Amino acid sequence: MQFNRKTIDKGKGEVIIIDMSEKILLNENGMKIILLGNEAIVRGALESGVGFASTFPGTPTSEIGDTFAKVANKVGIYFEYSTNEKVALEGAAGAALSGVRSTVSFKQYGLNVSSESAFPLAYVGVRAGMVIVVADDPSCWSSAQSEQDSRYYARLGHIPMLEPANSQECKDFTKIAFDLSEKFNLPVFLRLTTRVSHTRGVVTLGRIVKGRTKGKFLKDSIKFRNFPPYIIETHKELHRKLEAIRRISEEIEINFFVNEDVKNDLGIIASGVSFNYVMDALDHLKMNLPVFKLGLTYPIPEEKIRNFIKNLKSILVVEEIEPILEKSINSLAKDVNPELRVFGRSGYLPTAGELTEEAILLTISKITGKKLDYDLIAHKEDYNKLKIARRFPLMCPGCPHRATFFATKSATGEDTTFIGDIGCYILGIFPPFETQDIIFSMGASEGLIHGIKKVSDQKVIAFIGDGTFFHAGIPALINTVFNKSNPLIIILDNRTTAMTGHQPNPTVGVTGMGDQTKAIAIEDIVKACGVENVKVVDSFNVKEMEKTVGEFLQNDKVSVIVAKRECQLLAVRRKRREGKAIPKFNIDKSRCNGCGICLYQLGCPAISVENGVFDINEDLCTGCAVCVRICPKRAIKVVR
Amino acid sequence: MTESDIIVTGIGGQGVLTLANVIAWSALREGLDVKTSELHGLAQRSGTIPCHVRFGEKIYSPLVLEGKANLIIGLEPLEALRACYYGSKKNKTVFLINSYEVIPLSIFVAKEKYPSLNYIINALKSFSANVITLDASEKVKNTTGGIISTNIYILGYASAKKLIPLKKQSILKGMKEVIPKRYLELNKKVFDLGFKAGQ
Numbered sequence: 001m002q003f004n005r006k007t008i009d010k011g012k013g014e015v016i017i018i019d020m021s022e023k024i025l026l027n028e029n030g031m032k033i034i035l036l037g038n039e040a041i042v043r044g045a046l047e048s049g050v051g052f053a054s055t056f057p058g059t060p061t062s063e064i065g066d067t068f069a070k071v072a073n074k075v076g077i078y079f080e081y082s083t084n085e086k087v088a089l090e091g092a093a094g095a096a097l098s099g100v101r102s103t104v105s106f107k108q109y110g111l112n113v114s115s116e117s118a119f120p121l122a123y124v125g126v127r128a129g130m131v132i133v134v135a136d137d138p139s140c141w142s143s144a145q146s147e148q149d150s151r152y153y154a155r156l157g158h159i160p161m162l163e164p165a166n167s168q169e170c171k172d173f174t175k176i177a178f179d180l181s182e183k184f185n186l187p188v189f190l191r192l193t194t195r196v197s198h199t200r201g202v203v204t205l206g207r208i209v210k211g212r213t214k215g216k217f218l219k220d221s222i223k224f225r226n227f228p229p230y231i232i233e234t235h236k237e238l239h240r241k242l243e244a245i246r247r248i249s250e251e252i253e254i255n256f257f258v259n260e261d262v263k264n265d266l267g268i269i270a271s272g273v274s275f276n277y278v279m280d281a282l283d284h285l286k287m288n289l290p291v292f293k294l295g296l297t298y299p300i301p302e303e304k305i306r307n308f309i310k311n312l313k314s315i316l317v318v319e320e321i322e323p324i325l326e327k328s329i330n331s332l333a334k335d336v337n338p339e340l341r342v343f344g345r346s347g348y349l350p351t352a353g354e355l356t357e358e359a360i361l362l363t364i365s366k367i368t369g370k371k372l373d374y375d376l377i378a379h380k381e382d383y384n385k386l387k388i389a390r391r392f393p394l395m396c397p398g399c400p401h402r403a404t405f406f407a408t409k410s411a412t413g414e415d416t417t418f419i420g421d422i423g424c425y426i427l428g429i430f431p432p433f434e435t436q437d438i439i440f441s442m443g444a445s446e447g448l449i450h451g452i453k454k455v456s457d458q459k460v461i462a463f464i465g466d467g468t469f470f471h472a473g474i475p476a477l478i479n480t481v482f483n484k485s486n487p488l489i490i491i492l493d494n495r496t497t498a499m500t501g502h503q504p505n506p507t508v509g510v511t512g513m514g515d516q517t518k519a520i521a522i523e524d525i526v527k528a529c530g531v532e533n534v535k536v537v538d539s540f541n542v543k544e545m546e547k548t549v550g551e552f553l554q555n556d557k558v559s560v561i562v563a564k565r566e567c568q569l570l571a572v573r574r575k576r577r578e579g580k581a582i583p584k585f586n587i588d589k590s591r592c593n594g595c596g597i598c599l600y601q602l603g604c605p606a607i608s609v610e611n612g613v614f615d616i617n618e619d620l621c622t623g624c625a626v627c628v629r630i631c632p633k634r635a636i637k638v639v640r
Numbered sequence: 641m642t643e644s645d646i647i648v649t650g651i652g653g654q655g656v657l658t659l660a661n662v663i664a665w666s667a668l669r670e671g672l673d674v675k676t677s678e679l680h681g682l683a684q685r686s687g688t689i690p691c692h693v694r695f696g697e698k699i700y701s702p703l704v705l706e707g708k709a710n711l712i713i714g715l716e717p718l719e720a721l722r723a724c725y726y727g728s729k730k731n732k733t734v735f736l737i738n739s740y741e742v743i744p745l746s747i748f749v750a751k752e753k754y755p756s757l758n759y760i761i762n763a764l765k766s767f768s769a770n771v772i773t774l775d776a777s778e779k780v781k782n783t784t785g786g787i788i789s790t791n792i793y794i795l796g797y798a799s800a801k802k803l804i805p806l807k808k809q810s811i812l813k814g815m816k817e818v819i820p821k822r823y824l825e826l827n828k829k830v831f832d833l834g835f836k837a838g839q
């Protein structure tokens with residue numbers, strides 16, 4: 001292992017290292033640094049001797065994989081971006097079954113994809129610690145799709161779960177999770193939410209431990225053969241393990257009380273990031289209430305909770321997304337305190353969206369009558385009176401998807417339906433394109449379009465990205481051929497997984513650890529799936545794209561257009577690195593007739609109009625020249 | 641001591657996260673507890689999500705309570721307006737606004753209206769004790785040829801005006817931790833420019 005020590009001033013504890021990957025590798029026990037929650041997970045894994053890490057990038061967990069990608073070579077461990085979450089989990093399971101500590105991370109929907117293998121994994125168990133990191137996205141800030149509460153999976157899969165509330169806990173809980181996993185030969189969940197993953201906070205470092213990276217899978221005549229009737233025995237064993245972990249949860253220091261000695265009719269039970277909001281709400285209300293903070297949230301410490309609630313008149317349960325703890329506490333109260341009033345996410349706190357300090361503060365106010373020194377509700381009402389123009393999420397200036405959407409729209413009529421998928425191109429949902437009439441899950445566009453084409457003669461086009469195609473698009477494409485359907489599918493190949501931060505995918509020819517590997521051409525796979533009508537078109541070649549879309553829509557067999565063009569953010573960075581100029585354009589006012597196609601139909605963020613005069617903002621323009629190609633008056637010219 | 645609650649807002653590419661991160665490291669260099677909250681992925685593509693920075697002796701929530709911000713830095717006026725509910729007259733919030741407008745596409749494709757700077761400043765007044773507007777991007781462009789380090793100009797200005805309760809030395813240390821070495825000298829120059837403007 002190489003660690004950069006020379007820049008550390010021991011006396012002042014200062015670290016002047018810019019690269020975060022170097023900061024995360026500081027082996028200075030006791031030093032305090034600032035880490036993103038996701039980075040702290042990686043640090044926790046490194047302090048636990050992890051040997052294998054895998055992921056499929058998905059916000060809000062993307063930086064876990066990206067951080068592993070930066071440090072894996074330096075610390076001599078294995079890391080990969082897998083093609084989907086199920087493969088990622090299976091890889092990590094294979095390592096843990098061979099005696100190497102492993103971790104896998106993904107967003108909530110990724111857990112759905114991987115769950116088919118996560119459940120049997122709990123049955124067969126592991127031989128070295130394995131931590132499954134899953135992040136939910138309350139309020140859908142970063143991943144759209146759904147406000148799924150992944151804590152149900154812990155209950156469904158008999159898998160223990162820990163929920164850190166800040167960066168320090170992200171690191172510490174990762175270590176506890178590895179130890180717990182190894183002690184009970186069970187995979188362990190770490191459940192994050194967006195405000196934990198994407199919060200930076202102070203972390204006190206421990207020591208990085210060099211773990212095993214090589215192991216051996218030892219056969220066992222029954223243990224790993226998940227097959228009846230032995231399954232019934234392992235199921236019983238799982239329940240025994242969970243009961244043993246329940247006893248640990250009664251004592252473990254990460255389930256702790258605040259203001260334990262305060263006598264009050266109202267108590268609070270909190271987990272995850274919302275514990276922080278509770279502490280601040282009490283501070284702002286100048287109140288002391290007894291709070292039980294749960295870090296190990298499955299299985300829960302039933303005895304401690306019974307003791308806590310038996311003398312209370314009411315309890316507020318504060319948790320992210322669904323009323324899961326609340327329902328458990330309701331049933332525990334039936335034994336020890338049937339009169340107890342339980343407030344939580346079944347109605348007193350919002351039933352959807354992320355929790356906020358405001359919501360918790362107002363609920364405590366409502367229960368206790370204690371008020372904040374100003375009126376939060378009136379304050380927000382004043383704000384809501386203001387007129388504030390929206391700023392849609394946008395495809396970047398020069399984004400190849402914009403050109404593809406423009407061409408597709410101009411080649412089709414109003415009667416066309418567009419099936420969307422998951423990736424940057426989801427932003428086609430907004431004007432001027434509105435090319436995402438249905439959005440489901442990774443790879444779903446191909447399955448959906450197949451069903452629609454089977455029952456209708458509608459004009460339908462499905463869009464799917466390159467990473468998404470590799471993730472779940474291949475089986476669905478084969479299905480269209482096998483079952484003789486005739487959709488038009490446009491695969492948006494921008495040579496990267498852009499939305500989550502430009503992770504390499506199989507088109508690129510480079511692995512997550514930076515090694516050269518075989519680049520897999522999408523058109524080759526499409527042909528191998530049995531598709532006869534395949535064409536690769538440069539996304540910036542609008543005319544060619546329009547022509548191809550028009551032709552392919554007439555086909556009576558499945559057709560695929562691979563719209564190929566590197567993500568413009570990467571292209572610009574590469575050009576700058578190579579010292580190449582990025583061309584700049586402006587509009588010749590004498591030729592421009594103000595038709596507005598470049599602005600109202602192409603929707604380029606670098607173009608604007610004031611008093612009927614169109615202009616290009618040089619600071620924003622990335623030189624894609626698509627506007628030049630579509631301008632009917634040839635009024636857009638290169639200036640340098 | 642009481643906590644310092646700061647909101648940094650703007651649009652993608654203006655250095656919102658970098659500025660928040662510099663303030664965070666500066667606070668750590670004074671031995672304080674600190675948290676920031678940011679959003680990535682889909683949220684980042686819009687660039688309209690404010691970044692929260694809170695520091696003090698002990699910090700729990702990564703988010704500023706509505707109305708409690710001490711300082712709101714708006715690298716773009718419309719985005720300052722969008723985040724203004726974090727400020728209030730009662731808590732004597734100060735707004736520090738860069739007057740450089742970035743017109744959102746909604747103005748053109750959804751026929752919405754970009755408010756005048758006067759409308760914005762008047763609206764902000766009812767959520768604050770003081771609104772300061774700076775033509776920071778223009779000043780930076782005149783000096784460096786680009787607008788990229790506008791965030792650091794504003795940091796320098798805020799430091800001189802003592803709007804961020806951290807020593808100048810600590811802030812310079814924070815910059816060293818966050819800003820890539822090859823851009824550090826330029827950013828120090830821009831910081832000084834802002835600092836002088838604030839003196």
